[in-house]
Structures are given as structure tokens and as C-alpha cells.
Amino acid sequence: MKTIIVPTDFSTISNNAVDYAVDLAKATDCSVLLFHAYQVPVSMTDVPIVLLSIEDLQKNNESKMDEVKGSLLERTGGSIKIYTETKLGDTVDELQDVCDKLKPFAVVMGTKGATGMERVLFGSTTLTTIRHLNWPVIVVPPGKKYSTIKKIGFACDFREVVNTTPTHFIKDFVKEFKAELHVLNVDHKNSHSKSDTPQESILLHTLLEDLDPKYDFIEDANIEVGIEKFAKKNDLDLVITIPKKHKLLESLFRKNHTKDLIFHSHLPIMCVHE
Numbered sequence: 001m002k003t004i005i006v007p008t009d010f011s012t013i014s015n016n017a018v019d020y021a022v023d024l025a026k027a028t029d030c031s032v033l034l035f036h037a038y039q040v041p042v043s044m045t046d047v048p049i050v051l052l053s054i055e056d057l058q059k060n061n062e063s064k065m066d067e068v069k070g071s072l073l074e075r076t077g078g079s080i081k082i083y084t085e086t087k088l089g090d091t092v093d094e095l096q097d098v099c100d101k102l103k104p105f106a107v108v109m110g111t112k113g114a115t116g117m118e119r120v121l122f123g124s125t126t127l128t129t130i131r132h133l134n135w136p137v138i139v140v141p142p143g144k145k146y147s148t149i150k151k152i153g154f155a156c157d158f159r160e161v162v163n164t165t166p167t168h169f170i171k172d173f174v175k176e177f178k179a180e181l182h183v184l185n186v187d188h189k190n191s192h193s194k195s196d197t198p199q200e201s202i203l204l205h206t207l208l209e210d211l212d213p214k215y216d217f218i219e220d221a222n223i224e225v226g227i228e229k230f231a232k233k234n235d236l237d238l239v240i241t242i243p244k245k246h247k248l249l250e251s252l253f254r255k256n257h258t259k260d261l262i263f264h265s266h267l268p269i270m271c272v273h274e
Contacts, residue, residue, distance in 0.1 A: 001081070002030040002105040007095055007129070009036065010064050013142050017110035020268070022072055022080065023146035024138075028176055030105050031081035034068060035098060036061055037091040054088060061086045092128050099135050106136045106173075106270070130243050130271045136169055138238070139269045149177040153184045153231060153239040154213075155223075158200040166272040167207045170240060173270070174211050181213040182236065186226035189219075231267055240270045 006021040008014045065084040220226030
């Protein structure tokens with residue numbers, strides 16, 4: 001059975017990502033693994049003092065996990081299998097280990113941690129996970145609820161597509177939902193176009209042709225704004241991006257004061273490495 005892994009720190013935003021993941025699991029016939037990694041808190045005095053024993057920390061975190069699991073089983077009527085794992089260690093390292101063993105369908109995370117600070121994705125555990133994890137990571141903005149995934153956007157710059165496009169992940173995901181795939185390319189007066197762009201676009205079509213993708217060439221001087229406008233106008237349910245290729249992910253989650261463009265606060269982003 002396929003598995004969706006959901007790292008949680010028991011925060012409101014994290015709990016929202018858990019809810020999204022559970023509904024996604026119901027739609028894809030996946031099981032869910034709730035995952036929490038913790039570290040031993042230390043008081044930084046002249047002599048470092050461990051504030052709680054490892055045994056107490058483990059029991060406390062396992063108790064929280066049991067509460068979350070119980071609530072989810074009640075909400076879903078036991079229609080999906082839910083597992084839990086609590087480990088002492090660095091979140092990203094431990095998560096990498098779990099993913100390597102389970103080979104998940106996806107990892108689902110929220111965009112902020114439990115600190116209460118008004119910080120965005122970058123600098124958080126989520127960003128570190130995206131940078132280092134070689135599995136699809138779906139980033140769920142605060143308050144976003146799962147809805148059937150019918151339209152998926154794939155942000156592409158038509159550069160070295162054969163070497164940089166995670167074709168099998170994209171195909172598996174799009175086929176899972178029988179979704180409509182939109183290949184999104186943002187340019188302004190052909191400023192990003194290269195001599196090999198036509199050839200690269202043909203190569204991409206060869207890679208993805210069995211998905212019957214639609215190609216949308218968006219005229220905008222700002223890549224993230226262009227995608228935001230398109231997604232809002234065309235009711236995209238999710239955007240796939242390759243984090244190593246460009247800074248689109250950072251731009252999409254950056255706080256934006258233009259009210260008409262704050263749609264990104266409710267658009268999930270799936271990050272897949274090259």
C-alpha cells in the first residue's frame with residue numbers, strides 16, 4: 001500500500017497539513033504515517049542542564065501522537081490506516097531515513113512551525129526538508145483544505161528538460177488523479193527565450209506526451225506573479241516546481257502585500273527534485 005508521510009510538530013498549521021494529508025490519502029487509497037522528531041531541550045547556563053529526561057519526552061510526544069491519531073480515526077471512521085512514529089533526533093535526518101525505507105507517495109508539510117513567529121517557509125524545517133529530501137514534498141499553506149485535484153500546473157523554463165525533469169514522479173502523480181496537466185512557462189517579451197528553447201519544448205513534449213499536456217505561455221515580467229494570476233484564473237489545484245532549478249518556490253511563499261495576488265496563500269506546491 002502507498003504511504004503518505006506527514007511530519008507534525010502539533011502546531012495549528014501542522015495539524016492543518018495533517019488534515020489535508022488524510023483527505024489526500026482517502027482519495028488515493030494511501031495509508032498515513034504521522035511522524036514527529038524531537039530533541040532534548042537544554043537550559044543554556046554556565047553548565048548546560050537537560051530539562052526533561054528522554055523517557056519523559058518520548059512518553060509526552062507519544063501521548064500527543066496518540067491523541068492526533070485517535071481524532072483522525074474518529075473523523076475518518078477508520079477508513080484509512082494511520083500509523084505513528086516518534087523519534088529522537090533531527091527532523092530532516094530522521095525523515096530522510098523513514099522515507100528511504102517506506103518510499104512514500106508523498107510527504108505533506110505545512111509552511112510554518114510552532115514558534116508563533118511570522119516567518120515564511122524559508123529558514124524553516126519545511127525548506128530544509130525540500131532541499132534535502134529526494135521525494136515529492138507537498139507544501140500546504142495555512143488554512144488550505146483538500147479538494148479534488150483536477151488541474152495541475154508544472155512550472156518549466158524549457159532548459160535542459162531531459163536532465164532536469166522528474167518525469168516519472170510527474171506522470172505518476174498526474175495519472176493518479178486523472179488530472180489535466182498545464183505546463184507553465186512565464187516570459188516577458190521573449191527575454192528568457194534561448195536559441196534552443198523550441199527544441200527543448202519538443203523534448204519536454206516527448207517526455208510528457210502520454211499525459212496530453214496543455215502548454216500555457218504566460219506573458220509577465222515576474223515569474224511568480226504570472227503563475228499566481230494564471231492559477232487563480234484557471235482554478236489550478238496544485239503547482240509542481242523543481243526547487244533546485246529556480247527560486248519560484250521562495251517567491252510563491254513570500255509575503256505579498258498586493259491583495260489581489262495573495263492566492264498563493266491557499267495553493268499547495270509540490271516540490272520534486274531533478
